[in-house]
Amino acid sequence: MTDISAHLKSEAMEMQGHSPGVVLRSLVIGLTAFLTVVDLFATQAILPSLTRHYNVSPAAMGFAVNASTMGMAIAGLVVGFLSPHIDRRLGILASLVLLAIPTALLASAPNLTVFTVLRVAQGLCMASAFALTLAYLGEQCNQMDTGGAFAAYITGNVASNLIGRLVSAAVVDTLGLASNFYFFALLNLAGAVLVYFTIQRVKPMHAMSMAQSPFAATIEHWRNPALRSAFAIGFCILFAFIGTFTFVNFVLVRAPLSLGRMDLGFVYFVFAPSVVTTLFAGRAVARFGTRPTTWGALAVAAAGLPLMLSSHLPEVLTGMVLVGVGTFFAQACATGFVAQAASDNRGIASGTYLACYFLGGLVGSAVLGQLFDRFGWIACVAGVGASLAIAALLTARLTLTQPAGSPA
Numbered sequence: 001m002t003d004i005s006a007h008l009k010s011e012a013m014e015m016q017g018h019s020p021g022v023v024l025r026s027l028v029i030g031l032t033a034f035l036t037v038v039d040l041f042a043t044q045a046i047l048p049s050l051t052r053h054y055n056v057s058p059a060a061m062g063f064a065v066n067a068s069t070m071g072m073a074i075a076g077l078v079v080g081f082l083s084p085h086i087d088r089r090l091g092i093l094a095s096l097v098l099l100a101i102p103t104a105l106l107a108s109a110p111n112l113t114v115f116t117v118l119r120v121a122q123g124l125c126m127a128s129a130f131a132l133t134l135a136y137l138g139e140q141c142n143q144m145d146t147g148g149a150f151a152a153y154i155t156g157n158v159a160s161n162l163i164g165r166l167v168s169a170a171v172v173d174t175l176g177l178a179s180n181f182y183f184f185a186l187l188n189l190a191g192a193v194l195v196y197f198t199i200q201r202v203k204p205m206h207a208m209s210m211a212q213s214p215f216a217a218t219i220e221h222w223r224n225p226a227l228r229s230a231f232a233i234g235f236c237i238l239f240a241f242i243g244t245f246t247f248v249n250f251v252l253v254r255a256p257l258s259l260g261r262m263d264l265g266f267v268y269f270v271f272a273p274s275v276v277t278t279l280f281a282g283r284a285v286a287r288f289g290t291r292p293t294t295w296g297a298l299a300v301a302a303a304g305l306p307l308m309l310s311s312h313l314p315e316v317l318t319g320m321v322l323v324g325v326g327t328f329f330a331q332a333c334a335t336g337f338v339a340q341a342a343s344d345n346r347g348i349a350s351g352t353y354l355a356c357y358f359l360g361g362l363v364g365s366a367v368l369g370q371l372f373d374r375f376g377w378i379a380c381v382a383g384v385g386a387s388l389a390i391a392a393l394l395t396a397r398l399t400l401t402q403p404a405g406s407p408a
Contacts, residue, residue, distance in 0.1 A: 028198055033156025034163070035191025036096065036129045039103055039122055039184050040068055042164030045265050046172045046180065047249045053177060054112045059369035062246045064116040069238070069361035071123025072130070076358060079131040080351015081214040088136045089195065092129045096192035099125035104185040107178035127358065129191075131351045154332040155278045158324075161245075162271035169265020217348045226341050227349065229397035233294070233334050234353050235360030236391035240301065241327045242361040243368035243384045248308065248320065251377050256311050270320040274328045281332035294333045294395045301326025302388045305381050323384075330391070331357075337398055360387075 043050070043065045051061040079086070102121035109115040133153065164184075171180040221227045252259045252267060259267065284293045304322025307315045335353065342349030364387070372380040 028194075029152040030156030030159065032092075032133060032191065032194060032198075033130075033153045034160045035187055035194060036133065036160075037126055037157055038160040038164040038187055039099070040072075040126060040164075041161050041245065042168040042184065043119075044246055044249060045165035045169045045268060046177070046261070047246065048253045048264070049172055049177065049261060054115070056112055057373060058247065058250045059373040060112065062369045062372075063365050064112050064119060066242055066246060066361055066365035067116045067119040068123035068126065069242070069358040069365070071120040071125075072127035072358035073123075073355045073362060075124040075127035076131050076351045076354030078351075079128050080348040080355070081218070086132060088132050091132045092136075093192055093195045095125045095129035095132070096188055096195060099129070100185040100188040100192075103181055103188055105181075107181040123358070127354060131354050152279065154281070154328060154335060155275055157331075158271055158274040158278050158328045161324075162268055162275065165268040165271075166265045169262055169268075173262045173265070214348055218352060221342060221349050221352055224341065225397050226399055227338065229394040230334050230338050230341065231353055231356040233330070233391045233394050233398075234357035235363075236387045236394070237327050237331050237334065238357050238361035239364035239368075240384045240387040240391075241323070242364040243380055243387070244308070244320070244323050244327075246365055247368065247372045247377070247380050248316075250372070251308075252316070257313055257316070259313075267317065267320070270317055271324050273321055274324045277325050278328045278332050281329050282336065284329075285333055285336060290333055290337050290398045291395050294330050294398065295392060297326045297329035297333060298388050298392045298395070299326070301330070302385060305385050305388075308381060309378060334398075341398075341400055 047058070047061055047065060050065065051058055054061065054064075056064075079091075099122060102118040102125070106115065106118050106122075109118055167183070168180055171183050222231075249264065251257065252264055281293070284296075288296075301323045304319035304326065307319030307322070310316055310319070335350075338349050338353045368380050368383050371383050
């Protein structure tokens with residue numbers, strides 16, 4: 001992306017350096033991530049409005065909005081299998097152009113069923129672009145650069161959570177629900193334009209020969225205890241994230257907090273610290289190792305959970321900041337680890353990781369939604385805590401079996 005391939009391979013640039021090329025690379029990677037997944041969580045900021053519009057329960061609307069993760073899980077797995085035969089640039093470009101179609105159609109979805117199907121379609125397109133970009137970065141980055149490149153990509157993901165939610169709330173508040181989806185369709189097309197004008201400067205990537213079938217490669221990845229644990233950690237991370245940032249919306253608009261629609265949008269400035277901190281994930285892993293860094297990130301997220309049970313807004317917001325910082329940092333660590341641990345067929349490994357990651361989001365919205373509806377916010381937060389604890393236990397198995405330039 002904008003000569004990213006040439007820079008990464010011939011100059012072996014490091015994220016901790018101050019070369020303008022590194023800054024440009026990070027900016028383009030982050031912006032691509034932003035425009036790829038901006039639809040994923042932006043809709044969560046208007047969940048109360050959608051719940052009233054379709055006259056359904058919070059759990060039902062939460063599941064419909066997060067149904068995009070079902071499409072993302074499916075696409076992550078399928079694209080992973082087909083990855084060796086997909087031209088990276090063409091695949092990313094087509095995915096973003098197609099993404100604009102279901103996004104625009106959401107503006108006129110007549111009922112919750114159609115809304116859910118369109119969200120699944122969005123997920124299919126988003127994950128295709130996401131998985132191909134991750135595979136591209138894994139192939140183009142040498143081991144020294146991998147942590148920084150993936151941290152930049154995850155940072156763009158973080159920024160999409162902040163800006164996407166804020167913009168969504170603002171557009172709905174001023175122009176209505178339908179205009180919101182048309183606006184985000186335009187953002188999808190903007191992502192396609194960015195890819196067109198940046199990736200075209202990189203030598204096209206052709207289908208790679210494989211010594212084994214995609215199925216055999218997938219089985220081999222699952223037999224690797226470290227990769228298997230990384231896949232499960234990804235599941236737990238989005239399970240926790242979805243549970244927190246989907247259902248906290250309903251807590252924020254109810255007494256005693258009683259926030260308005262626009263106020264709810266501004267709440268998501270809680271993601272601003274994550275935009276900064278996630279950039280340092282690569283450095284942290286290089287200095288401390290994957291396991292200590294991931295444990296630290298999960299501990300930060302867990303520390304925020306008790307604060308979110310408070311009836312005082314500053315404490316709730318602080319808890320949201322900690323959960324956001326911790327989960328995104330852990331996600332950057334796990335994503336980078338998969339790219340390093342999979343010595344072969346990295347596209348398949350990335351696709352498998354994304355399938356598990358987004359499946360965790362779908363299961364989280366379903367399970368924690370039921371806990372929220374039946375037993376309340378405390379039970380939902382307890383479920384999030386259990387997921388983080390499981391992820392912490394699995395982190396002990398994140399060790400590289402091949403020589404590496406950084407500690408495991």
